[in-house]
Amino acid sequence: MEKISKSPFKVVITGPECSGKSTLSKQLSEYFEQPWVTEYARTYLSEIQRPYQESDLLEIAKGQIEQEDQLLASDNAIVFIDTSLEVIKVWSEWKYDRCDAFIQEQLSARAVDLYLLLSPDMAWEDDPLRENPHDRSLLFDIYKKEIEALGSPYEIISGHGLIRTKRAIKSIHAWTSKKDQ
Numbered sequence: 001m002e003k004i005s006k007s008p009f010k011v012v013i014t015g016p017e018c019s020g021k022s023t024l025s026k027q028l029s030e031y032f033e034q035p036w037v038t039e040y041a042r043t044y045l046s047e048i049q050r051p052y053q054e055s056d057l058l059e060i061a062k063g064q065i066e067q068e069d070q071l072l073a074s075d076n077a078i079v080f081i082d083t084s085l086e087v088i089k090v091w092s093e094w095k096y097d098r099c100d101a102f103i104q105e106q107l108s109a110r111a112v113d114l115y116l117l118l119s120p121d122m123a124w125e126d127d128p129l130r131e132n133p134h135d136r137s138l139l140f141d142i143y144k145k146e147i148e149a150l151g152s153p154y155e156i157i158s159g160h161g162l163i164r165t166k167r168a169i170k171s172i173h174a175w176t177s178k179k180d181q
Contacts, residue, residue: 008079015118016136025082036080040064119158
């Protein structure tokens, strides 16, 4: 008998800089005992030892896709993704007023079961890889419009600490049960 492979439920944790994406991704991974894909941009930017350029965004997108595809090919029930191509697209358009066609095509072609859009209601923490502390609310609105344009389901997650984590867990339970029906 042929084994029928079921793809994992893909949850992308997204939002403006310093909104708790990596922290929440790790917490959800631990709670559900499922893997998470780290934000490839952090790895890439830490390794290049220079300020990034527009062309680096395409390389970041390719690395992000490779990491995601490795886990999405697994037998896991859920895969958590700490930012994905939507971040690269929004950032490219914000900083350079355009986005590479490959990034746009891949973003449209890669289905997401649920976006968790994190509200920027946390205090800003300085980090050498962060660069925009003053426009987080505006960027949040841009992320929301981008996700809506994709037609993907999403939940806005706000609050601090355990409240935020519990809201995310509740959303995931609700959306995974809908998919199972």
